[in-house]
Amino acid sequence: MNTPAIQDLLKARFGNAVQAIADVKDAPVIRVVPSSLADVCRTLKETPELAFDFLECLSGTDHGAELGVTVHLYSHVHRHKLTVETRVPKEKPEVPTLDAIWAGANWHEREAFDLLGIVFTGSRDLRRILLPDGWIGHPLRKDYRPPDAFQGIPLQ
Numbered sequence: 001m002n003t004p005a006i007q008d009l010l011k012a013r014f015g016n017a018v019q020a021i022a023d024v025k026d027a028p029v030i031r032v033v034p035s036s037l038a039d040v041c042r043t044l045k046e047t048p049e050l051a052f053d054f055l056e057c058l059s060g061t062d063h064g065a066e067l068g069v070t071v072h073l074y075s076h077v078h079r080h081k082l083t084v085e086t087r088v089p090k091e092k093p094e095v096p097t098l099d100a101i102w103a104g105a106n107w108h109e110r111e112a113f114d115l116l117g118i119v120f121t122g123s124r125d126l127r128r129i130l131l132p133d134g135w136i137g138h139p140l141r142k143d144y145r146p147p148d149a150f151q152g153i154p155l156q
Contacts, residue, residue, distance in 0.1 A: 001080065003021065010030065018032055018036075018040065028082055029085060034088050045101055051075045051076075052082060055105055058098065058109060059111075065089065069087075069095055115130065115139055
């Protein structure tokens, strides 16, 4: 399915929840409102003409005042790709989990939670994955300042 057809299908189902779409090299990019992320992704997976059955990657990014979630999808059936993006305010970085749609999303969400503080509401297992429990802050945020020590051990 080509980019305009994907856009038409998603606009028909979700209206203004699909904010933008761009054709970037080999994978169209769509931006959706955060509250609709899971619904849009479920449609992308379950609609036979789309059949995005594989979550290649989910990553978090810091854009200053906002945090972003980028999801890279692939369809083994149709051999096409799609990138889905959403952004949330840094003060309340919450998006719905995708782990009920693609089980592998959980590991990616845990990393974005650990390193950026993005909360994936409804997650079955949202906890730190790289840093120890008790770590203060999220190291991939642009405003992060590392502590001088952790549990009495100097870090600098």
